[in-house]
Amino acid sequence: MKIIKTVKELRSELSNHRGERIGFVPTMGFLHAGHLSLVRACRSKADLTVVSVFVNPTQFGPNEDYDRYPRDEERDANMLASEGVDIMFVPQPSEIYPEGNATDITVNADMTKKLCAKTRPTHFDGVTNVVARLFCLIKPDMAFFGRKDAQQLAIIQRMAKDLLIGTEVIGCPIVREADGLALSSRNTYLTPKERVDALSISKSLLQAEKDVDSGMHAEQVRERIIQTIEQADGRVDYVEIVDPNTLEEIELLDGDYLIAVAAYFGKTRLIDNIARMNGECI
Numbered sequence: 636m637k638i639i640k641t642v643k644e645l646r647s648e649l650s651n652h653r654g655e656r657i658g659f660v661p662t663m664g665f666l667h668a669g670h671l672s673l674v675r676a677c678r679s680k681a682d683l684t685v686v687s688v689f690v691n692p693t694q695f696g697p698n699e700d701y702d703r704y705p706r707d708e709e710r711d712a713n714m715l716a717s718e719g720v721d722i723m724f725v726p727q728p729s730e731i732y733p734e735g736n737a738t739d740i741t742v743n744a745d746m747t748k749k750l751c752a753k754t755r756p757t758h759f760d761g762v763t764n765v766v767a768r769l770f771c772l773i774k775p776d777m778a779f780f781g782r783k784d785a786q787q788l789a790i791i792q793r794m795a796k797d798l799l800i801g802t803e804v805i806g807c808p809i810v811r812e813a814d815g816l817a818l819s820s821r822n823t824y825l826t827p828k829e830r831v832d833a834l835s836i837s838k839s840l841l842q843a844e845k846d847v848d849s850g851m852h853a854e855q856v857r858e859r860i861i862q863t864i865e866q867a868d869g870r871v872d873y874v875e876i877v878d879p880n881t882l883e884e885i886e887l888l889d890g891d892y893l894i895a896v897a898a899y900f901g902k903t904r905l906i907d908n909i910a911r912m913n914g915e916c917i
């Protein structure tokens with residue numbers, strides 16, 4: 636595996652591979668099995684797998700965890716090398732934003748104003764800014780994103796379509812701990828009690844799936860999720876039941892849906908979701 640730190644070197648290395656199917660997995664590092672599932676999906680489809688590890692400053696709000704976000708480049712490099720990744724791209728912010736940031740890539744659609752955007756109003760601009768730059772640089776044929784960040788996936792898919800980028804944006808299933816907690820680099824912030832309490836998110840979502848199947852009304856499903864999380868000392872940021880593609884709120888649960896949750900346990904904000912797409916639960 637080549638570890639590349641500069642845009643110049645990456646361009647030069649990729650010039651040897653044009654014509655191959657290039658697959659790309661963007662991450663912020665401190666890798667776990669969720670990230671590795673994207674890497675495996677990428678390797679199964681692409682000739683060349685590029686993984687970026689970049690804690691992107693522009694997607695963090697002023698009072699968020701940019702400084703304390705967990706970082707361990709050596710550990711990440713070992714994990715990626717043993718997965719057979721071809722290129723690990725680990726740039727400094729000055730490589731990605733060499734002249735600061737005068738050019739914003741913003742998806743102006745309702746989907747960028749909802750769910751996580753309500754408490755993190757600048758987050759998705761930061762995400763589209765960095766992913767657009769990485770797509771321009773790498774020009775991947777396909778890029779792999781986790782469904783855990785369902786809103787991010789929908790926004791990136793829209794951006795790629797609108798900008799005629801030509802990269803196929805592929806969503807991959809959520810990877811969970813054996814007890815159901817969705818894997819996240821931020822799980823490392825949880826105290827042992829918060830770690831137990833946080834299970835209420837996945838439990839409430841599993842229950843919600845059953846509630847939907849039994850014909851329960853959307854508002855009741857929502858309320859039940861909120862109750863379960865609050866009983867476990869969680870502070871609910873939002874529970875929303877929406878169309879998985881447009882993120883428009885839905886009331887009738889007779890087709891595809893996304894039930895998305897964000898909740899705080901202590902100071903740690905976690906997100907998770909379940910969805911039915913094309914009639915299948917994912």
Ligand code: AMP
Pocket residue numbers: 661662663664669670672673779780781782783784807808809810811817818819820
């Ligand atoms: P991050 O490093 O948190 O920015 O995540 C990088 C990519 O990994 C994103 O596409 C996430 O959606 C994906 N990801 C993070 N956690 C999981 C998970 N538990 N299961 C599947 N994908 C995940």
